[in-house]
Amino acid sequence: MLNKHYFEALDITLNDLMKTRLNFGYDKPFGGKVLVFRGDFRQILHVVPKCSRADIIESSINSSYLWNSCKVLKLTKNMRLQNSASSSTNEETREFAEWILQVGDGTVNTIDDAQTIIEISPYLLIEKSDGHILSLVSFAYPKMIANMKNHSFFEERANLAPTLESVEHVNNFMSSMIPGDEKKYLSFDTTCKSDEDKEIEGDWFTPEFLNEVKCSGIPNHKLNLKVGIPIMLLRNIDQSIGLCNRTRLIVTDLTKKCHCNINSKR
Numbered sequence: 001m002l003n004k005h006y007f008e009a010l011d012i013t014l015n016d017l018m019k020t021r022l023n024f025g026y027d028k029p030f031g032g033k034v035l036v037f038r039g040d041f042r043q044i045l046h047v048v049p050k051c052s053r054a055d056i057i058e059s060s061i062n063s064s065y066l067w068n069s070c071k072v073l074k075l076t077k078n079m080r081l082q083n084s085a086s087s088s089t090n091e092e093t094r095e096f097a098e099w100i101l102q103v104g105d106g107t108v109n110t111i112d113d114a115q116t117i118i119e120i121s122p123y124l125l126i127e128k129s130d131g132h133i134l135s136l137v138s139f140a141y142p143k144m145i146a147n148m149k150n151h152s153f154f155e156e157r158a159n160l161a162p163t164l165e166s167v168e169h170v171n172n173f174m175s176s177m178i179p180g181d182e183k184k185y186l187s188f189d190t191t192c193k194s195d196e197d198k199e200i201e202g203d204w205f206t207p208e209f210l211n212e213v214k215c216s217g218i219p220n221h222k223l224n225l226k227v228g229i230p231i232m233l234l235r236n237i238d239q240s241i242g243l244c245n246r247t248r249l250i251v252t253d254l255t256k257k258c259h260c261n262i263n264s265k266r
Contacts, residue, residue: 001039001045001046001060002046002061003046003048003059003060004059004060004061004063004064004066005059007061007064007066008064008065008066010030010035011029011030011031011066014030014031014033015027015030015031017031018031018032018033019031029066029069037061037070045057045060046059046060092123096121096124099121103118126139133169133170133173134173136159136170137159137170137173137174137177140157140158140159141153141154141157141174144174144177145177145178145179148178148228149228151250154230154248154250155248164214164215164216168214168220172224175224175226175229178226178228178229180226180227180228181226182224182225182226183224183225183226183254184222184223184224185222185223185224185225186221186222186223187211187219187220187221187222189207189210189211189221217234218234219234225251225254226251226254227251227252227253227254228250228251228252229250229251230248230249230250230251231248231249231250231251232246232247232248232249233245233246233247233248233249234246
C-alpha cells in the first residue's frame with residue numbers, strides 16, 4: 001500500500017544494475033527479478049498530504065505502469081475454519097467471511113442511486129441496554145471471572161474500539177471486574193534538556209504536558225495493574241522466548257517498583 005513511486009524507483013534501480021553488471025534483464029520489470037507484494041486493497045490507502053481522493057488513488061501501485069506486469073494471486077482457503085472442531089462454528093465463520101468480502105466488494109444490497117443499506121446479522125449485534133460496556137464485555141468475554149486462569153480464553157478473544165478513549169473506558173471497566181488489589185505504576189517523567197542550537201523551546205514540553213499525551217503504540221503515563229489482568233507487550237524484549245511486539249501476557253505478580261513473573265502467551 002505504499003506510493004507507486006517507491007516501486008518505480010526500485011524498478012529503475014534494478015534495471016540499471018542488471019544492465020551494468022550482467023547486461024541482461026534490463027528490459028524486464030525489476031530487471032527480471034521476481035518480487036512479491038503483500039497487501040489488501042480493502043485496507044485504508046496511504047496518506048498523501050493535501051491531495052484529493054483521486055490523487056491518492058492515482059499514487060497507488062495499480063495506477064503505475066508496473067501494474068500490467070503484475071499477477072494478482074488470491075487466497076482460496078480460509079485457514080480460520082480449521083481452528084475449530086465444531087462444524088456449526090466453521091459454518092458460522094465461513095458465512096461471516098463471505099459477508100465481509102461482499103461488503104468490501106460493494107455487492108451487498110446495491111441500489112442504483114449509489115446508496116446501500118447493509119443489514120447486519122442479529123448474532124453480530126449487541127442488544128441495547130443501559131450498560132453498553134457491560135454488554136460488550138459479556139459478549140466478547142462470557143464468564144470472564146470463571147475463566148481467569150484459562151490463558152487460551154484471553155488468547156482467542158479481543159475487543160476492538162475506534163478511539164483510544166473508548167479503549168481506555170473498556171480497559172478500566174474490565175480491570176474493575178477482576179478481583180484483587182490494584183497497583184499504580186508511573187512512567188519516568190524527566191525530560192531531556194534541549195540543545196541550545198535547537199529552535200524548539202524545551203520549556204514547552206513539561207512533564208505535566210507529556211504525561212497527558214495518549215497515542216497508539218505508547219503506553220499511558222499511569223498504568224493500573226492487577227494480578228491476573230491481561231496485557232499486551234508493545235516493544236520487543238526477547239524474541240527468542242516469544243516476547244515480541246503484540247505478545248499477549250498475563251500478570252502473575254506485582255512488586256513495588258516493577259511488575260515481573262509474567263507468563264507469555266502468543
